[in-house]
Amino acid sequence: MVRILYVEDNxxxxxxxxxxxxxxxxxxxxxxxxxxxxxxxxxxxxALILMDLSLPVLDGWEATRRLKAMAETRDIPVIALSSHTMPGDREAALAAGCDDFDVKPVEFARLLAKIKALLPEGSMS
Structure with missing residues (x-):
């Protein structure tokens, strides 16, 4: 069973x-x-983190930077999820350390394909 951490306040x-x-x-x-x-x-x-970018306490960009700076979490793939769709938002998320970016509302089939692409082959049906 694949363990996914979903960081979201909604x-x-x-x-x-x-x-x-x-x-x-x-x-x-x-x-x-x-x-x-x-x-x-x-x-x-x-195995993977789905990270909203607009979060209380510590936003998703900074949370991702911290995760990627720590040896024990740096290799966990992070997919940014955001309703931010302005030019440059994807690039800013990737620059913060996210491995991919997807927009909300989530199109589940597209997100699932991104999740599967970042996980070891065969780990998710």
Whole structure:
């Protein structure tokens, strides 16, 4: 079972995406702010992180920078999820250390393809 950390502060988004990922056989761990996301990544060793960028306490950009700076979490793939769709937002997320970027509202099939591309082959059906 693939463990995914979903860092998101919107309850509707958490419910929708977590439910769909669980139906695909994933274990979903939720953190509601960037600081908790960094802590959960360290303690729960997820295979992948879905990171909202507009978060309370510590935004997704800074949380990702911190994760990529620590030896124990730097190799965990991070997909930024954001409703920010201005020119340069994707590039800014990648510059912060995100491995990919997707927009909200999430198109699940597209996001699932991105998740599968970042995980070891065969780890997710």
């Amino acid at each position: 309850e509707d988004n958490i419910y929708m995406l977590s439910s769909r990922l669980r139906r695909k056989g994933c274990e979903v761990i939720v953190a509601v702010d960037g600081e908790e996301g960094v802590a959960r990544a360290q303690s729960d060793a997820p």
